Amino acid sequence: MKKLQNYFLLLCLYIFSVPAISAKDADTLNRKPGVAGVPDLCFDRSRGFGGGGSVMLVLYMDQENRQTPASEFSITGDYTSKKDWMVFINARMFFKDDRFRLTLLGGYFNSNFQTYKTLGNDQIEIPYNTHGGIFFIDQSMRVYDRFYVGIIGQYYKSHLIFDEPDFSTENTDSYQNAIGASMMYDSKDDQNFPTKGLLAAFLYKNFPTWLSNDSTFNKLDLFVNYYHPLRSDMVLASRLALNTAVGNDVPFAAQSYVGNKDIRGYSKGEYRGNQTYAVQSEFRWNFYKKWGAVGFFGLAMAQSPGYTSPLLPGGGVGVRYRILPQFKVNIGMDVALGKNDWGLYFRIGEAF
Numbered sequence: 409m410k411k412l413q414n415y416f417l418l419l420c421l422y423i424f425s426v427p428a429i430s431a432k433d434a435d436t437l438n439r440k441p442g443v444a445g446v447p448d449l450c451f452d453r454s455r456g457f458g459g460g461g462s463v464m465l466v467l468y469m470d471q472e473n474r475q476t477p478a479s480e481f482s483i484t485g486d487y488t489s490k491k492d493w494m495v496f497i498n499a500r501m502f503f504k505d506d507r508f509r510l511t512l513l514g515g516y517f518n519s520n521f522q523t524y525k526t527l528g529n530d531q532i533e534i535p536y537n538t539h540g541g542i543f544f545i546d547q548s549m550r551v552y553d554r555f556y557v558g559i560i561g562q563y564y565k566s567h568l569i570f571d572e573p574d575f576s577t578e579n580t581d582s583y584q585n586a587i588g589a590s591m592m593y594d595s596k597d598d599q600n601f602p603t604k605g606l607l608a609a610f611l612y613k614n615f616p617t618w619l620s621n622d623s624t625f626n627k628l629d630l631f632v633n634y635y636h637p638l639r640s641d642m643v644l645a646s647r648l649a650l651n652t653a654v655g656n657d658v659p660f661a662a663q664s665y666v667g668n669k670d671i672r673g674y675s676k677g678e679y680r681g682n683q684t685y686a687v688q689s690e691f692r693w694n695f696y697k698k699w700g701a702v703g704f705f706g707l708a709m710a711q712s713p714g715y716t717s718p719l720l721p722g723g724g725v726g727v728r729y730r731i732l733p734q735f736k737v738n739i740g741m742d743v744a745l746g747k748n749d750w751g752l753y754f755r756i757g758e759a760f
Contacts, residue, residue: 441467442732446739450486451752454521454675458488462756466735469503477502477599478735482756490520502599509556513544521677523660538661540566540582546590546611554595560588560613566661582661583620586627588613600757601736602635603643615655615662625655625662631670633760643692647706647760653682664710666720669759671708673722673746681712688722690759700728700738704759722746726753 444464451457462484470476479501487493496515503510518539541564548558564584589612596605611629615621631649638644649670653662665680667673671688688706695701705723709716724744731739742753753759 441465442735442737444731444737444739446731446756448484448486449741449754450488454490454677455492455519456489458486458490458492460484460486464732464737464756466732466737469501470505473505475505477506491518492520493518500599507550509546509548509558511544511546511548514542516541523677523680535571537569537571538566540564548590548592554593556590556592556594558590558592560586560590560611562586562588562613568661582659583622584615584659584662585619585621586613586615587619596633596635598736601738602633602645603637604635606635607631607633622659623655623657625653625658627662628652628654631760641694644689645692645758645760646689647687649684649686651684658682663712666708666710666717667751671706671720671722671746672704672724672742672744672753672759673751674708674720674749675751676749678749679708679710679717679720681710681715681717683711685709685711692728692758694728698730698733700730700740702726702728702740702742702759704742704744718747720747 442465446462446464448460448462450459462482464480464482466478466480468476469479479499481499483495483497485493485495494515494517496513496517499510499512501510502508518537520535520537523534523536543563545561546558548556550556562585566582566584568582590609592607592609594605594607596602596607609631611627613627615625615627617624629651631647634646636644647670651664651670653664663680663682664684665674665677666684666686667675667677670684670686686706686708688704690702690704692702693700703723703725705721708720708722709718711717722744724742726740726742728738728740731737737756738758739756740754742755742759744751744753
């Protein structure tokens with residue numbers, strides 16, 4: 409009980425300290441950069457309680473053309489009570505009247521997680537550790553109207569250590585090095601806080617053995633986000649997400665699990681497979697000046713050869729604060745419930 413009281417106190421301190429966080433808004437006429445430093449709290453059933461912070465820089469790469477969206481650069485670091493930690497650098501850049509886009513992601517992490525094995529009528533938890541590094545790049549170009557095509561590259565090396573000697577997956581280095589392509593249609597009216605429009609993206613990644621992968625397989629990721637204005641201060645946002653790994657020997661580390669941005673409320677990693685499917689909707693309401701609230705609900709499932717999870721509901725509520733008004737950048741906190749699971753999420757930007 410005392411731990412819960414401490415967590416609640418820290419959450420209150422986080423929420424009420426948000427307006428005092430140092431942030432420099434961009435000047436509307438001079439288009440100056442905006443900078444924000446944001447404390448980060450994290451808590452879920454797998455990672456435990458912890459914290460860290462993020463620093464975000466938002467600026468215009470193309471000063472001459474006001475049709476080019478602002479670019480974003482951020483660095484984030486976290487550490488938790490279960491000795492999870494990570495450091496990531498992320499960049500999303502827009503150039504030349506939004507004809508060219510470049511996304512970069514790189515970082516290193518140590519994660520203590522778990523998977524589950526069916527034994528009779530019981531689900532046995534199998535803890536494991538994953539640590540490693542990743543670098544991802546997606547360079548895309550507008551080819552017609554709002555359509556973009558791009559080239560993808562990924563380097564990902566991790567080491568798996570399972571806390572069960574007879575588990576079928578060996579403790580080994582695992583590579584997920586890929587080349588691929590992306591296609592996207594983007595008619596959103598804003599990159600950070602869309603109120604109307606559509607974003608449909610398809611990513612194809614090939615993992616050949618000549619890139620040090622143990623086996624050849626493919627991953628196909630499809631997501632569609634739709635934004636509909638209800639009033640000047642209300643938006644209904646919906647998302648459909650499909651993640652599929654295809655191949656004769658898809659490695660454990662390449663599987664997807666139900667959770668993350670596709671559906672909130674699942675933090676244990678209990679439902680995973682070669683394919684995951686999720687659909688959700690979120691109601692967004694800017695109820696007072698820089699303050700807002702969200703409510704969301706979704707359904708998801710996971711599937712592999714010989715296994716199909718039940719239909720998994722997840723939903724919850726959240727609070728938002730606009731830390732960089734000129735760029736419509738929000739930070740916030742969500743709490744969500746799933747089937748025998750729950751999660752608490754702190755974020756920069758919206759869930760999708």
